[in-house]
Amino acid sequence: MGRRADEKRRARMAELGGEATHFNTYEMVRLARDERAAGGTVPGPFLATMRRTVRLGYFTDQALAKLLREVTEPVLNPGEPWADAAMADAAMADAPPGLLAHLLTATGSRPTAAWSRAALALCGPEPAAVRDAAVRWLALAGRPRTLPLRARPGESAGDRGYDVHNADALKGLAWLLSVLPPDPASVRALGALVETSLRRVPGLGPHSPKVANAAVLALARTDHGAALGELARLAARVTYKGTLKQITAALDAQAAERGVGRAEIEEMAVPAHGLTGTGRREISLGGARGLLEVHGTRTRLVWTNAKGRQVATVPAEVRRDHADALKEIKASARDVEKALSAHGDRLDRQFLADRTWTHADWRARLLDHPLLGTLAGRLFWLLEGETPMLGGTTLDGDPVCARPDAAVTLWHPLGRPAEEVAACRALLERRGVTQPFKQAHRETYPLTDAERTTRVYSNRFAGHILRQYQLNALAAQRGWTAKLRLGVDDSCPPLHRELAPWGLRAEFWVESSGGDQDGDLTGSGGYTHVTTDQVRFHRIGDPHNWNHACGGAYTTRSAPVPLEEVPERVLSEVLRDVDLFVGVTSVGNDPTWQDGGPGGRHRDYWRAYGFGELSRTAETRRDLLARLVPRLAIGDRCAIDGRFLRVRGDLHTYRIHLGSGNVLIEPYDRYLCVVPRRSAAVHPAGLPYEGDGMLAVVLSKAALLAGDAAITDPTITSQLH
Structure with missing residues (x-):
């Protein structure tokens, strides 16, 4: 009887050791005490459940707390x-x-x-x-x-x-x-x-x-x-x-x-990460030589063995005799890539920072820096507000000589002569330079007549249906604040971004979409989608506007700033952010939403967005593709056709929408659902800027459909016949 009781007790403790917490603290105390009385030890996983129960429980069981003071091994909870x-x-x-x-x-x-x-x-x-x-x-x-x-x-x-x-x-x-x-x-x-x-x-x-x-x-x-x-x-x-x-x-x-x-x-504070020249690090380990080079936001490590011959892999003597040094070199290369990504984003934000450098500081901290120089050298700068430079040279390729205290700012296409913008774009393509973010091809959003009429708000991006969780994550990356809208009795401010150098706060009004109908709430109670409304500006420090978390009109608590009083670049950059939010998170670019989502309520919106007029971002994409397509391997099968990239396959001819990436089959505009693989978001080489994931999706779909006879994926082939 005693042995069976011991086995039963230990089986129960093993079972409870697989739970995050257990509600019956009396049972856990009894099991632990009986095990100790029988000369056994409390199993680590079971002890971990008791510890988590005390820490996460709604009340404290004094007997359990006392027991945990007596049983201290293992010190940490096993399982991590x-x-x-x-x-x-x-x-x-x-x-x-x-x-x-x-x-x-x-x-x-x-x-x-x-x-x-x-x-x-x-x-x-x-x-x-x-x-x-x-x-x-x-x-x-x-x-x-x-x-x-x-x-x-x-x-x-x-x-x-x-x-x-x-x-x-x-x-x-x-x-x-x-x-x-x-x-x-x-x-x-x-x-x-x-x-x-x-x-x-x-x-x-x-x-x-x-x-x-x-x-x-x-x-x-x-x-x-x-x-x-x-x-x-x-x-x-x-x-x-x-x-x-x-x-x-x-x-x-x-x-x-x-x-x-x-x-x-x-x-x-940005370290060189071992780079001795701009984007280069020469390595010597025994008789082998290595060269670490920065290419865009990635690194490449090339090795030459002791005989002076370039090899495809790390030389065996390096792996054998210098394992620790090799490990540090590889870790440093990963550090370089992470730093390039982060500081590229930081430079992108300087358009709204109203930042000016002296020429001496700009060269020392950016252009000549071993790591940051790989970013700064691919960007356009403005010397004394007049002379555009690509890195440290003029657009004609001449070195720039300037006083140490001469002012340098980040070049922005808004307000610059059209011929200068065109020259910058042509220079990138001629030299094969890929910018770390859109600059020469950056979209601009000047004030429209409609916004002069509405005076204090823009409706340019109203009426869209966005995926809330994806929107909030993207907004946070761009420096905005977003409160998650839950199906509870609560109030929420709009998405907002503080623009401290200008004393302004930008607001993007959204509200929950669809009420509490099936498919609109996640298991944790958050709305899956929101609808968009106005973009406004307020003074920093003014009370926030708000609406109910479940939707409805906004309650305004402060007077908005007239759009004509907002600096042109600030307005343009804020609207560009909002255009990005819509372009990335709209349900209109979800190829699986052709039925209109939950209950089919958004079918008309999906069709209007997925095949409708192009946004400013999509227009930039179209202009670039018009020059790029003829140089592609499938260029003879592709052509720009208004809002679409037209692709001739062996089985059908297709039209890929340049805004959403959605696909139609000619001649009857039959919808073709193609869900891009994760690898399709990788930015193609040879483009003048990084960061346009939809461009990568459009090009990957074009390459796939140009060879449609070779497609084997049954989810696609079943739609082609």
């Missing part, structure tokens, strides 16, 4: 790869005794001096070895759980975010790195921890903002040049407001300490 690795190292004496338990005490907002001293003392005489172990553990943070968890309906899924018990130890791990000898690997690990911790979990939100904030604090306290550069990179990447505020405060403090502005410190 990083925690498993840390406990394995501790068991093998590869981690200092007591360190993991100390990490769990990181429950405050910042480490005290006593906490830091104790952490450093626990690391013993080889703190660098502990640092290396911590970096290894952090590399596993956020990976899929090794012990999946079940979650009951309405309960947070414990296997989709950090374990609530282990999260404190992750905070402590970040703090620990800030008191250990710094190096690029630890800085890299902290930056990655920020991004991993802010990665959104469906239905739950970010993994753990408190862990992200701990990593930011650790970077701010790390005495290493790379740490400041990592903060500058994160400032251009992070959209979560609380963490972004902490990053901003850290950079502001560094700027004040050096007596420069915030924008200047972000540029001064």
Whole structure:
């Protein structure tokens, strides 16, 4: 009887060890006490369930809390790869005794001096070895759980975010790195921890903002040049407001300490990442030579072996004799790519920053910088408000000589002579330059007669149906703030972006679409779609307008700024953002929505958008394709036809809409549903700018349909016959 009871008890504990939390705390206490009384130990997964239940429960069971004070092993909850690795190292004496338990005490907002001293003392005489172990553990943070968890309906899924018990130890791990000898690997690990911790979990939100904030604090306290550069990179990447505020405060403090502005410190902080020339790094390992070069926003590493012959892979002697150095080189190359992406976005935002550099600072911080120079050299600049430059040369290719204090600004096509804009575009194509973002081909949005009539608002982008979650994510990337609209009794401000240099706040009015009908609400209660309305401007500091989360008219609380009083570039850039939001998140460019979505309510909108007039962005795409198509391998099968790219296949002739990417089969305009693969979003080489995902989709569909006789995908072939 006793053995069967033991087996039954242990089977029940094993079962409960697969749950995120368990409601019956009395049962858990009884099982644990009986197991200890029988001379056994409480299994780690079951202990983890008890810990999570106490931390996430609506009330505290005193008996369970008392039991958890008595049972302390394993120190961390098993089931997360990083925690498993840390406990394995501790068991093998590869981690200092007591360190993991100390990490769990990181429950405050910042480490005290006593906490830091104790952490450093626990690391013993080889703190660098502990640092290396911590970096290894952090590399596993956020990976899929090794012990999946079940979650009951309405309960947070414990296997989709950090374990609530282990999260404190992750905070402590970040703090620990800030008191250990710094190096690029630890800085890299902290930056990655920020991004991993802010990665959104469906239905739950970010993994753990408190862990992200701990990593930011650790970077701010790390005495290493790379740490400041990592903060500058994160400032251009992070959209979560609380963490972004902490990053901003850290950079502001560094700027004040050096007596420069915030924008200047972000540029001064960018490290070279080992590059010795602009976009180049020469490497020597034994008899082998390597050349790391930047191409656009990617890097390429080419090797020459000891015999002087270029080889396709890393030479065997390098892999054998210089494994650690090779690992660091590859990590540095990834750092370069991440930095290029982030700082390209930061430069793109300078159009609304009203930024001016002296010629001397511009050359030192941008054009001649080993990393930023690869971006600045592909952009147009304006010297003293008059002379356009591509990098450091005039449009004729002559070097620019200027006084050190001469003013340099980022060139913008709005207000520039048409012949100058055309010359800039032609120069890019002639030299084969791909800009990191649209500049010479940038869309402009001057005030229209209709907007002069409405006076205080623009209806240019009203009446669209957008995917709310995708819209909010894209808006955050562009510096806008968006509150998720839920099917609850709440109020929401419009999407808005503060334009501090101009003292303005831009607003994009949206409201929920469809009420509470089937298909309009997600499982977590958020509306899947919103409809669009006005774009307005208000003074910064004016009260926000708002409407009900479930829809309805807006309540206005402050007077709008007349559009004619908004600076031309500000208006143009804000409307360009809104055009981007519509172009990317509209249901009209979803090829699976031909039935009009839930209940068929939006069929007319889908058809009107998916095959209607082109937006300014789509017009730019059409103009570029008109010049590009003749140079394509399938150029003899393609032609621009108004709003469409016409493609002649072997079976049919097709028309691809240049705004939505939707496809019609001639001659009866029969719809062809082609869902692009993820790889179709990769930007084709040889184009004058990056960042137009729909252009990549149009070209990929054109290449597919030009060879329609070779298509094997049954979801497509079934529609062709």
